[in-house]
Amino acid sequence: MNWTAVRALYMFELARTWRTxxxxxxxxxxxxxxxxxxxxxxxxxxxxxxxxxxxxAFIIPGLMLLTILSESIANASFxxxxxxxxxxxxxxxxxxxxxxxxxxGYVGAAATKSVILALIILGTARCFVPFEIVHxxxxxxxLLLIAVSFCLxxxxxxxxxxxxxxxxxxxxxxxxxxxxxxxxxxxIDMLPEPWRTxxxxxxxxxxxxxxxxxxxxxxxINIAVSAGLTLAFMAACIVAIAWIFRTGYxxxx
Amino acid sequence: xxxxxxxILVLSGLSKTYAGGHVALDSVDLEIRRGEIFALxxxxxxxxxxxxxxxxxxxxxxxxxITVDGVDxxxxxxxxxxxxxxxxxxxxxxxxxxxxxxxxxxxxxxxxRRDDAVVERVLRSLSLWDKRDAKIMELSGGMKRRxxxxxxxxxxxxxxxxxxxxxGVDVELRRDMWKLIGAxxxxxxxxxxxxxxxxxxxxxxxxxGVIDKGRIILVEEKQTLLAKLGRTEARFTLAAPMTAxxxxxxxxxxxxxxxxxxxxxxxxxxxxxxxxxxxxxxxxDALGVDYRTLDARRSSLEDIFVDLVEKGx
Numbered sequence: 001m002n003w004t005a006v007r008a009l010y011m012f013e014l015a016r017t018w019r020t021x022x023x024x025x026x027x028x029x030x031x032x033x034x035x036x037x038x039x040x041x042x043x044x045x046x047x048x049x050x051x052x053x054x055x056x057a058f059i060i061p062g063l064m065l066l067t068i069l070s071e072s073i074a075n076a077s078f079x080x081x082x083x084x085x086x087x088x089x090x091x092x093x094x095x096x097x098x099x100x101x102x103x104x105g106y107v108g109a110a111a112t113k114s115v116i117l118a119l120i121i122l123g124t125a126r127c128f129v130p131f132e133i134v135h136x137x138x139x140x141x142x143l144l145l146i147a148v149s150f151c152l153x154x155x156x157x158x159x160x161x162x163x164x165x166x167x168x169x170x171x172x173x174x175x176x177x178x179x180x181x182x183x184x185x186x187x188i189d190m191l192p193e194p195w196r197t198x199x200x201x202x203x204x205x206x207x208x209x210x211x212x213x214x215x216x217x218x219x220x221i222n223i224a225v226s227a228g229l230t231l232a233f234m235a236a237c238i239v240a241i242a243w244i245f246r247t248g249y250x251x252x253x
Numbered sequence: 254x255x256x257x258x259x260x261i262l263v264l265s266g267l268s269k270t271y272a273g274g275h276v277a278l279d280s281v282d283l284e285i286r287r288g289e290i291f292a293l294x295x296x297x298x299x300x301x302x303x304x305x306x307x308x309x310x311x312x313x314x315x316x317x318x319i320t321v322d323g324v325d326x327x328x329x330x331x332x333x334x335x336x337x338x339x340x341x342x343x344x345x346x347x348x349x350x351x352x353x354x355x356x357x358x359x360x361x362x363x364x365x366r367r368d369d370a371v372v373e374r375v376l377r378s379l380s381l382w383d384k385r386d387a388k389i390m391e392l393s394g395g396m397k398r399r400x401x402x403x404x405x406x407x408x409x410x411x412x413x414x415x416x417x418x419x420x421g422v423d424v425e426l427r428r429d430m431w432k433l434i435g436a437x438x439x440x441x442x443x444x445x446x447x448x449x450x451x452x453x454x455x456x457x458x459x460x461x462g463v464i465d466k467g468r469i470i471l472v473e474e475k476q477t478l479l480a481k482l483g484r485t486e487a488r489f490t491l492a493a494p495m496t497a498x499x500x501x502x503x504x505x506x507x508x509x510x511x512x513x514x515x516x517x518x519x520x521x522x523x524x525x526x527x528x529x530x531x532x533x534x535x536x537x538d539a540l541g542v543d544y545r546t547l548d549a550r551r552s553s554l555e556d557i558f559v560d561l562v563e564k565g566x
Binding site: 009 | 271331339347349360361365
């Protein structure tokens with residue numbers, strides 16, 4: 001294991017984040033604030049309590065995920081797509097590093113950024129609505145798991161993409177809609193059949209529900225199922241990436 | 254002395270067929286000596302970059318072996334790659350990075366502990382020290398090329414690959430680059446460079462390999478190559494045209510051109526002992542053959558190269 005290389009890649013990627021601090025950090029904060037103003041304060045104040053808490057508090061886990069899922073994918077995919085696009089990937093390919101160093105460096109940095117974002121959003125939310133986290137360790141662990149999983153997924157996307165449009169398609173056209181429909185703004189118990197059953201095929205439902213359980217102790221779905229599915233997703237991503245590195249797909253000619 | 258030591262890099266039967274069926278390397282055997290400058294010459298698409306890519310890990314060979322000091326590069330890529338530096342042909346750089354930072358990054362990526370003294374030494378040797386805090390995007394093309402060399406040297410490699418180091422570099426900078434590469438060799442680095450500027454190989458290389466259509470068609474000491482394949486050519490513009498060569502000159506490597514107005518003399522380096530140009534001049538005087546001008550030149554590597562590649566075709 002080449003730990004010096006892990007450190008070099010990790011610091012390099014984080015430095016890229018600092019350079020683009022404005023769009024990396026401020027944009028998601030601004031977006032989340034707008035959601036809280038509109039849904040939490042303006043509309044939420046006229047709604048009855050849901051799951052034992054205020055509507056504003058209810059939407060926090062879902063809103064965090066809305067940003068973290070798309071940012072994790074976008075950052076991790078861009079991180080590896082950029083050197084492929086500019087040609088600087090030659091250096092990584094000629095260096096004494098393997099899949100482990102590459103993932104720890106690139107995905108580690110992207111996930112770090114996602115976790116920082118999550119904390120900032122949480123802080124922002126606290127300015128708008130009062131809430132308390134029932135299972136803080138579960139919440140932290142589950143968030144980290146989600147961040148890492150979706151960064152891994154983004155990394156695959158960045159390896160597969162052959163143009164900047166493709167990098168945008170998945171977060172915008174798949175993840176964001178699924179997050180909106182995944183119980184961010186409502187409890188899936190509110191849905192009539194058959195929509196409730198159909199919703200259970202949306203993987204994001206399990207993430208939102210799991211995080212909501214960690215926050216408030218109540219959920220649509222058992223936390224074990226949520227955590228199990230997320231772990232399975234992470235494992236699948238790692239297997240896919242290991243395969244990519246072994247065959248050289250899109251990396252080595 | 255150098256030749257007696259075991260080679261630092263050995264390619265044997267190295268082959269690469271791309272997914273589309275294109276054969277870029279066709280069973281290449283090549284030994285690189287420790288501490289030499291080896292120039293790999295070849296026309297565009299001959300396989301130069303593929304060969305470098307295969308050794309450096311950018312290209313997956315479809316056959317053959319690569320060993321560096323006896324270590325298999327395909328089975329033990331980490332051990333081998335840590336000893337090799339690569340300067341690619343394209344000016345691929347992280348545009349927003351600062352010079353010293355990007356060189357330090359390269360050192361870390363190759364598993365060497367941070368050492369600002371090494372980075373400083375490398376940057377100074379490439380006249381980049383004044384630019385250490387500049388963004389790469391602000392640099393000229395020649396400086397960007399030097400940044401790439403600095404990155405490749407940051408982990409103090411034993412072997413340095415330079416893919417077309419002077420492509421798109423102006424004449425003066427090219428001279429600087431040659432000096433630099435010479436200095437690197439003097440510091441003990443083995444250098445393998447590709448070029449299609451013959452002048453470059455002639456100026457710097459200890460040995461020359463010619464590659465065409467994925468096959469190494471020749472590997473030779475530069476001096477030997479020039480001596481063996483180099484020719485002297487001379488043209489005599491005759492005062493009075495001849496219809497045929499005089500019988501007295503039948504033994505000489507001569508031919509008539511321009512309707513008998515020009516007498517052309519071509520001789521290989523090996524033959525000049527007995528039938529040198531000076532001897533020919535004396536012979537012509539003795540025979541009373543009068544000429545107005547004499548234009549003589551020795552063939553360069555370029556002529557040799559063109560001959561070889563055309564013969565191979």
